[in-house]
Amino acid sequence: MSLFQEMSEAVISGSAKKVKELSEQALAQGNDPQNIINDGLIPGMNIVGARFKANEIYVPEVLISARAMHAGLNVVKPLLSAADTTNKGTVVVGTVKGDLHDIGKNLVCMMLEGAGYKVIDIGIDVAPEQFVKAVEENKPQIVGLSALLTTTMINMRNTIDLLKSYPVKVMVGGAPVTEKYAQEIGAHAYAADAASAVDRANELVAS
Ligand code: B1M
Numbered sequence: 001m002s003l004f005q006e007m008s009e010a011v012i013s014g015s016a017k018k019v020k021e022l023s024e025q026a027l028a029q030g031n032d033p034q035n036i037i038n039d040g041l042i043p044g045m046n047i048v049g050a051r052f053k054a055n056e057i058y059v060p061e062v063l064i065s066a067r068a069m070h071a072g073l074n075v076v077k078p079l080l081s082a083a084d085t086t087n088k089g090t091v092v093v094g095t096v097k098g099d100l101h102d103i104g105k106n107l108v109c110m111m112l113e114g115a116g117y118k119v120i121d122i123g124i125d126v127a128p129e130q131f132v133k134a135v136e137e138n139k140p141q142i143v144g145l146s147a148l149l150t151t152t153m154i155n156m157r158n159t160i161d162l163l164k165s166y167p168v169k170v171m172v173g174g175a176p177v178t179e180k181y182a183q184e185i186g187a188h189a190y191a192a193d194a195a196s197a198v199d200r201a202n203e204l205v206a207s
Contacts, residue, residue: 003029004040007072011044014064016071023075033076034195037107041072045103066103073106080110088116089205092134093144094126096155101148104174107194108144112201117142128159135166141205144197145187147174157185169204173197 001009003026010018019041026036048065051057091112095105102124109119122134131143143163147153156172163170169188172181173196182190189204191197 003031004036004043007036007040008044008047011041011065011068011072012047014061014068016068019068020071020075023072027075027079033079034111036072036076038195041069045069069103070106073110077110080113087118088202089142090118090120090138090140091142091144091201092120092122092131092138092140093146094122094131094134095124095146095148096152096159097125097127098155099147099149099152100124101146101174104148104194105144105146108146108173108191108197111194111198112144117201128155128162131159132162132166135163135168140168142201143168143170144201145170145172147172147177150176153177153181156187160186169207171197171200171204 003022007019007022007026010022022040023036026040027033045065048057048062052062093105093109093112095102105121105124109121113119120134120138120140122130131145135143145156145159147156153174153176156177160170164186171189171191172185172187173191173193177190179190189200191200
């Protein structure tokens with residue numbers, strides 16, 4: 001079994017200690033931090049997602065795997081952030097109201113930081129008014145909204161409506177979100193994954 005397969009298995013079995021050790025080992029072997037995320041950590045979490053969907057595992061197991069995935073992300077995060085120290089702009093990022101999913105959002109934050117943005121992560125279950133407050137306080141160029149539930153996507157629209165009078169661009173993403181939905185609710189950009197979020201942010205600050 002390859003190191004990345006072992007890492008995926010450790011995410012699936014929820015062994016945070018093993019995921020941390022394997023992530024450190026992968027870095028010591030000279031692997032790119034982004035490959036560790038894309039080829040080791042995310043595939044494991046994808047399998048967890050499929051099993052959760054098929055009712056083969058339940059919320060506690062998913063949480064244990066999520067914690068294991070975070071243990072790996074914490075190992076690679078400093079290296080991603082060190083990759084580029086230029087400040088390309090400020091991005092306020094949060095998961096919308098009613099939604100507690102933060103793994104994808106955290107990845108997006110890490111990738112943006114790694115690409116040279118100042119990221120203000122305002123957390124999960126963020127009400128539209130809290131996004132507005134963060135915009136007033138931090139004057140970002142971009143606001144990033146994440147949603148993982150079809151029931152909370154509506155809060156992207158509510159947030160965008162409130163932000164219309166502010167000079168910020170809004171980027172949206174998350175598993176149920178599509179390009180079409182992003183256009184319908186008036187978002188300036190849609191990103192399907194964390195790497196594309198960096199591309200879209202670069203386009204938004206250049207426009
Ligand atoms: Co939840 N959950 N969950 N869950 N959970 C999903 C999303 C679900 C699809 C599982 C399923 O049924 N198949 C389903 C949603 C169904 C739907 O709405 N259509 C679901 C459900 C139903 C629920 C609960 C309602 C379950 C319950 O209690 N009965 C509940 C809701 C809680 C709430 O939020 N109010 C719930 C709870 C949980 C846990 C707490 C157990 C846990 C979250 C832990 C945490 O985040 N700290 C959890 C998890 C882990 C999942 C799955 C298994 C994995 C999500 C994940 O982290 N994926 C998920 C199933 C799945 O997606 N396969 C599921 C890995 C992550 C890297 O990907 O988040 O998609 P993702 O992020 C990607 C892209 O989407 C994108 O980039 C990221 C990196 O590439 N992206 C952006 C994300 N945000 C972006 C923002 C951007 C740009 C790109 O710009 C700003």
